[in-house]
Amino acid sequence: MSANKVWNECLQFIRENVPDEIFAAWFRPIKPVSLNGNVLTIEVPTNLYYEWIETHYIDLLRTALVKQLGKHAQLKYLVRMTNNPASRHKHLEYPGTMKPKVDTNNYAPPQSKDFKNPFVIPGVQKMRIDSQLNPNYTLENFVEGPNNRLAVNAGKAITKHWGNTSFNPLFIYGGVGLGKTHLANAIGIEVKRLHPDKNVLYVSTEKFTQQYTSSVVNKTRDDFIHFYQMIDVLIVDDVQFLAGKTGVQKIFFQIFNHLHQNKKQLIFTSDKAPVDMRDVEVRLLSRFKWGLAAELKAPDYETRKKIIRYKLEHDGVRMDDEVVDYIAHHVKSNVREIEGILNSMIAQAAFNHRKLDLNLAREIVANFVRNSKPIYTCDTIQRIVAEYFGLDVAALQSRSRRREVVQARQISMYLSKKYTDSSLDQIGTRIGKRNHATVIYALKTVRDLMDVDKHFRKTVLELENMLTGL
Ligand code: ADP
Numbered sequence: 001m002s003a004n005k006v007w008n009e010c011l012q013f014i015r016e017n018v019p020d021e022i023f024a025a026w027f028r029p030i031k032p033v034s035l036n037g038n039v040l041t042i043e044v045p046t047n048l049y050y051e052w053i054e055t056h057y058i059d060l061l062r063t064a065l066v067k068q069l070g071k072h073a074q075l076k077y078l079v080r081m082t083n084n085p086a087s088r089h090k091h092l093e094y095p096g097t098m099k100p101k102v103d104t105n106n107y108a109p110p111q112s113k114d115f116k117n118p119f120v121i122p123g124v125q126k127m128r129i130d131s132q133l134n135p136n137y138t139l140e141n142f143v144e145g146p147n148n149r150l151a152v153n154a155g156k157a158i159t160k161h162w163g164n165t166s167f168n169p170l171f172i173y174g175g176v177g178l179g180k181t182h183l184a185n186a187i188g189i190e191v192k193r194l195h196p197d198k199n200v201l202y203v204s205t206e207k208f209t210q211q212y213t214s215s216v217v218n219k220t221r222d223d224f225i226h227f228y229q230m231i232d233v234l235i236v237d238d239v240q241f242l243a244g245k246t247g248v249q250k251i252f253f254q255i256f257n258h259l260h261q262n263k264k265q266l267i268f269t270s271d272k273a274p275v276d277m278r279d280v281e282v283r284l285l286s287r288f289k290w291g292l293a294a295e296l297k298a299p300d301y302e303t304r305k306k307i308i309r310y311k312l313e314h315d316g317v318r319m320d321d322e323v324v325d326y327i328a329h330h331v332k333s334n335v336r337e338i339e340g341i342l343n344s345m346i347a348q349a350a351f352n353h354r355k356l357d358l359n360l361a362r363e364i365v366a367n368f369v370r371n372s373k374p375i376y377t378c379d380t381i382q383r384i385v386a387e388y389f390g391l392d393v394a395a396l397q398s399r400s401r402r403r404e405v406v407q408a409r410q411i412s413m414y415l416s417k418k419y420t421d422s423s424l425d426q427i428g429t430r431i432g433k434r435n436h437a438t439v440i441y442a443l444k445t446v447r448d449l450m451d452v453d454k455h456f457r458k459t460v461l462e463l464e465n466m467l468t469g470l
């Protein structure tokens with residue numbers, strides 16, 4: 001075998017696995033130089049090539065090479081130093097086949113100084129990224145109904161009439177478990193199916209926030225921004241968590257503007273409509289309203305039946321109509337709950353030899369309803385607590401150290417922990433921009449006081465009863 005032949009085989013394989021423009025810009029200029037046993041030496045035009053390939057395509061290259069030369073295959077680079085005629089060639093050894101995979105999800109900051117930004121190399125606009133989409137959340141698996149039709153059709157329109165809809169951003173909002181994450185993912189998957197050359201990225205707001213924070217710490221903020229600026233379809237889940245985070249909002253705004261100006265598609269989900277979002281910069285909120293805000297509502301009875309039938313069919317399980325009707329009739333608030341009930345029933349049938357009949361459905365539904373905690377938001381809880389104590393919500397959120405205010409604030413935190421899905425950080429942010437240590441302290445204080453102070457205990461229990469409706 002000759003170096004030429006081996007390299008040509010590798011190129012074939014690489015070509016099938018990278019976008020055309022990447023192939024043309026980065027791989028075609030490479031020249032095979034020599035083959036020495038299992039060591040292939042290739043010549044690349046500049047140092048930049050070597051580093052770019054090492055950073056982004058080493059896995060692919062390794063696979064290609066191992067196919068040709070076996071698992072001990074090695075690669076050596078010869079970098080032509082055109083700017084230094086005295087030493088025309090410089091050898092750089094390939095650093096072994098076990099280099100860790102680049103995690104595109106963490107927008108890999110470049111490794112070396114003279115390799116600041118791989119994403120704005122002239123002539124190359126694209127590199128392929130891992131979309132982080134959940135392959136199970138497809139449109140085929142999403143049952144349509146009057147409750148979600150607008151959002152579904154808007155999503156389909158975006159994928160079919162690429163760049164020609166005014167649904168940008170598409171802002172999908174609605175309560176817990178109504179399919180926001182599923183639908184946003186499904187749109188991303190559909191884009192990739194119809195437009196394989198588009199870079200789609202799904203990211204939760206929390207992950208985005210973490211990435212931003214660590215980019216500030218690591219001084220790679222620019223790389224962070226550049227990474228996001230090269231996305232064609234950016235899906236950001238649960239943007240309500242941007243609330244109160246001014247630094248992240250600024251970056252988000254900047255990325256939004258860049259993508260929007262370049263006619264890239266933005267898809268956001270949130271538990272609230274843009275008009276109801278608090279602690280988010282006005283200019284960002286106004287951007288959210290530019291496109292289409294589509295609400296996901298709770299499914300109606302017929303749609304609930306369809307969802308149940310669909311899930312059963314998917315799991316290959318048979319269930320009588322009367323049982324399906326019973327579940328659809330009793331479980332109204334969200335789809336996640338419907339799934340939970342079906343799963344419990346199927347588990348009972350599988351492990352305890354129960355029949356999937358009305359009796360089992362009754363038992364499990366009753367159990368579910370008893371155990372499911374009401375879903376509140378920190379905002380609702382603050383309002384209820386403030387009203388109870390005859391205070392303003394603004395007072396709860398203020399810096400006031402008045403005993404009565406402090407207690408009401410701490411009780412709000414305690415109830416938020418118990419009756420919402422919010423994290424400690426989120427609770428702190430919502431209740432007067434406190435940090436999570438303050439929240440931990442509040443929870444402990446409330447518990448301790450409930451132990452020693454009967455009157456205080458009664459107050460908290462009364463408030464809890466108001467929430468649970470007992
Ligand atoms: P959200 O993000 O709004 O809280 P999810 O997208 O996580 O809700 O949905 C919760 C669960 O319900 C998921 O397992 C999802 O697949 C399912 N689900 C929601 N809506 C539908 C639907 N219309 N058809 C099928 N499954 C659905």
Ligand code: MG
Nearest residue numbers: 180181182237
């Ligand atoms: Mg979700």
